[in-house]
Amino acid sequence: xxxxxxxxxxxxxxxxxxxxxxxxxxxxxxxxxxxxxxxxxxxxxxxxxxxxxxxxxxxxxxxxxxxxxxxxxxxxxxxxxxxxxxxxxxxxxxxxxxxxxxxxxxxxxxxxxxxxxxxxxxxxxxxxxxxxxxxxxxxxxxxxxxxxxxxxxxxxxxxxxxxxxxxxxxxxxxxxxxxxxxxxxxxxxxxxxxxxxxxxxxxxxxxxxxxxxxxxxxxxxxxxxxxxxxxxxxxxxxxxxxxxxxxxxxxxxxxxxxxxxxxxxxxxxxxxxxxxxxxxxxxxxxxxxxxxxxxxxxxxxxxxxxxxxxxxxxxxxxxxxxxxxxxxxxxxxxxxxxxxxxxxxxxxxxxxxxxxxxxxx
Amino acid sequence: xxxxxxxxxxxxxxxxxxxxxxxxxxxxxxxxxxxxxxxxxxxxxxxxxxxxxxxxxxxxxxxxxxxxxxxxxxxxxxxxxxxxxxxxxxxxxxxxxxxxxxxxxxxxxxxxxxxxxxxxxxxxxxxxxxxxxxxxxxxxxxxxxxxxxxxxxxxxxxxxxxxxxxxxxxxxxxxxxxxxxxxxxxxxxxxxxxxxxxxxxxxxxxxxxxxxxxxxxxxxxxxxxxxxxxxxxxxxxxxxxxxxxxxxxxxxxxxxxxxxxxxxxxxxxxxxxxxxxxxxxxxxxxxxxxxxxxxxxxxxxxxxxxxxxxxxxxxxxxxxxxxxxxxxxxxxxxxxxxxxxxxxxxxxxxxxxxxxxxxxxxxxxxxxxxxxxxxxxxxxxxxxxxxxxxxxxxxxxxxxxxxxxxxxxxxxxxxxxxxxx
Numbered sequence: 044x045x046x047x048x049x050x051x052x053x054x055x056x057x058x059x060x061x062x063x064x065x066x067x068x069x070x071x072x073x074x075x076x077x078x079x080x081x082x083x084x085x086x087x088x089x090x091x092x093x094x095x096x097x098x099x100x101x102x103x104x105x106x107x108x109x110x111x112x113x114x115x116x117x118x119x120x121x122x123x124x125x126x127x128x129x130x131x132x133x134x135x136x137x138x139x140x141x142x143x144x145x146x147x148x149x150x151x152x153x154x155x156x157x158x159x160x161x162x163x164x165x166x167x168x169x170x171x172x173x174x175x176x177x178x179x180x181x182x183x184x185x186x187x188x189x190x191x192x193x194x195x196x197x198x199x200x201x202x203x204x205x206x207x208x209x210x211x212x213x214x215x216x217x218x219x220x221x222x223x224x225x226x227x228x229x230x231x232x233x234x235x236x237x238x239x240x241x242x243x244x245x246x247x248x249x250x251x252x253x254x255x256x257x258x259x260x261x262x263x264x265x266x267x268x269x270x271x272x273x274x275x276x277x278x279x280x281x282x283x284x285x286x287x288x289x290x291x292x293x294x295x296x297x298x299x300x301x302x303x304x305x306x307x308x309x310x311x312x313x314x315x316x317x318x319x320x321x322x323x324x325x326x327x328x329x330x331x332x333x334x335x336x337x338x339x340x341x342x343x344x345x346x347x348x349x350x351x352x353x354x355x356x357x358x359x360x361x362x363x364x365x366x367x368x369x370x371x372x373x374x375x376x377x378x379x380x381x382x383x384x385x386x387x388x389x390x391x392x393x394x395x396x397x398x399x400x401x402x403x404x
Numbered sequence: 405x406x407x408x409x410x411x412x413x414x415x416x417x418x419x420x421x422x423x424x425x426x427x428x429x430x431x432x433x434x435x436x437x438x439x440x441x442x443x444x445x446x447x448x449x450x451x452x453x454x455x456x457x458x459x460x461x462x463x464x465x466x467x468x469x470x471x472x473x474x475x476x477x478x479x480x481x482x483x484x485x486x487x488x489x490x491x492x493x494x495x496x497x498x499x500x501x502x503x504x505x506x507x508x509x510x511x512x513x514x515x516x517x518x519x520x521x522x523x524x525x526x527x528x529x530x531x532x533x534x535x536x537x538x539x540x541x542x543x544x545x546x547x548x549x550x551x552x553x554x555x556x557x558x559x560x561x562x563x564x565x566x567x568x569x570x571x572x573x574x575x576x577x578x579x580x581x582x583x584x585x586x587x588x589x590x591x592x593x594x595x596x597x598x599x600x601x602x603x604x605x606x607x608x609x610x611x612x613x614x615x616x617x618x619x620x621x622x623x624x625x626x627x628x629x630x631x632x633x634x635x636x637x638x639x640x641x642x643x644x645x646x647x648x649x650x651x652x653x654x655x656x657x658x659x660x661x662x663x664x665x666x667x668x669x670x671x672x673x674x675x676x677x678x679x680x681x682x683x684x685x686x687x688x689x690x691x692x693x694x695x696x697x698x699x700x701x702x703x704x705x706x707x708x709x710x711x712x713x714x715x716x717x718x719x720x721x722x723x724x725x726x727x728x729x730x731x732x733x734x735x736x737x738x739x740x741x742x743x744x745x746x747x748x749x750x751x752x753x754x755x756x757x758x759x760x761x762x763x764x765x766x767x768x769x770x771x772x773x774x775x776x777x778x779x780x781x782x783x784x785x786x787x788x789x790x791x792x793x794x795x796x797x798x799x800x801x802x803x804x805x806x807x808x809x810x811x812x813x814x815x816x817x818x819x820x821x822x823x824x825x
Contacts, residue, residue, distance in 0.1 A: 120727040133725035147729035
């Protein structure tokens, strides 16, 4: 069976609540069948609005949303057949776990035996068999979350929407739930649209991530590409850690450009700069800069250690490098550890391909 | 000795339980002292008056104290269907003479007259005879008294006196239900055309029920709107709900009188739009309609506020969840939202019903003859007939009724499910 690459399609969608400000601007987004796509962005970036429009609780101000080729903008939520996991789970507090799961089946007039079977299956999928008669209040946060996931899946929807479902859980539980949801997705192959503001959650779980800011998708790509190759400084800043240098392009060819900083010049990879004289922000991941590099690298500088912070598995070193006193280095805590002391001078090197010259901040 | 049964000692050797109690004792005393003024206040203003009301409603010591010798002699009166023996007459004569000297005889006459009509006349006659000293104390008093009036020869009057002997009586309660102790001591119903109290009780229940229903039907959507509107609109609406609440009850009732009277604004409006003819204006006041309209409006906030406080806590995502799972808006409402508002409905209905059942001023002003409630009757006996013991009895019957309703409600919904705010 070939998968439909445009299973869910946002076609030039605009959304405004008050007629003055566009919360979502000209959104163009295709979601493939069976894909796990995450909408990631800071609060107020329009990601939840997109989800609500897909679920049918908000209507697009302009443009169309298509599900499997059909325009759904005028279909009420209960006829869309889209499962949804809400931020606070939205379990019905007056119903048992069984009744919660049976609700979507009962309203679809499914036979009692069939309901029992499906509820059983859904509960075992989230490893909660035997919890049928519990009330939601008798469950822990993680268990409630699983019930919410099971309820959104029990009626075999084509698409499942998840609106920051792990936001209320503590860190360890959140991580284990991330894997669990990912595995459920892999085993049943449902299309998942996931909304979060937690970038590590997005990176672990998704096939593709759409980074939202200011009502627009800034970048839509797989997690590795998003991290390694951010296309603009917002994405570079938002995903992972990032060292930046602001400067002006003084020389440019296809693979390299020379960026003039206040008192020095560095080589960088031209991404959004086109010509000499462009202002730019050069972005470099902390782990791409090495201390005393053995290979010849095309950027080699000396910096002064300002602060050393022990982080367990790694040590963070803050340097003053090229007039940037916020330059961060991550040093793995391996056995052959270096002596790192404050106000010591060290040599730092990186390849110009890793230093991405992006739009100026 | 197993470790579970072993007494746990604190470091200085005192058993842990003792030490804990000691530590908490101070806090307990403090907590009690904090509530003590309120407890004292409640005892004085609530429990004590109710106790007093109860005593008054069953108290029948007046006659007992007035006729001690009579009742003593009546102990030997065996055949109650015949006139009592001479000793009873003598006892009664002596008691009555003493009362006459102390100017207390009138009270007794009135009291006995309530027990049996016609007593007032014959006791007055006896009083006059005593005053003129026409009674020969050495002759048979039975013959002399019997001669005074034929009613003295009627055994029913003596039976009536005997019935007043016990210091306590439930007769006021029976009267509240249009019943009385018949001559032979059995409970009998009053004639059908005089059963006013039963009609009043039923009408009170009926009006309270329908006012509760109307309040619920009107209050539910308002409360829902209040709970879901954005803050700036919901505040305004809340003020609209509360504004009447802050206005004097009397003013509100009076304004309903202005609106509802036959030449009032509502009738004018009906005539203006041609709904009714000018010479055929409907009566909307001094009957049940007036009571319904005014009481519903006045009690509405008591329904809206508990409902609102419950609805406010229901997350809007629950309705959304219901819809996204495939429920039509109605199913989502009926299966998800409505069951969650039951605590508020319970609290609101209980509050309105209990308030309505004892409502006084509004029915008194707009109710007319067919719209008055039992509380108006209670007030009537307190202020006009001055039969306080009967008013107390009816008040207690009302209180018992409310407690019964509360009990039924508890069985049906559970008091834990009530949420007042």
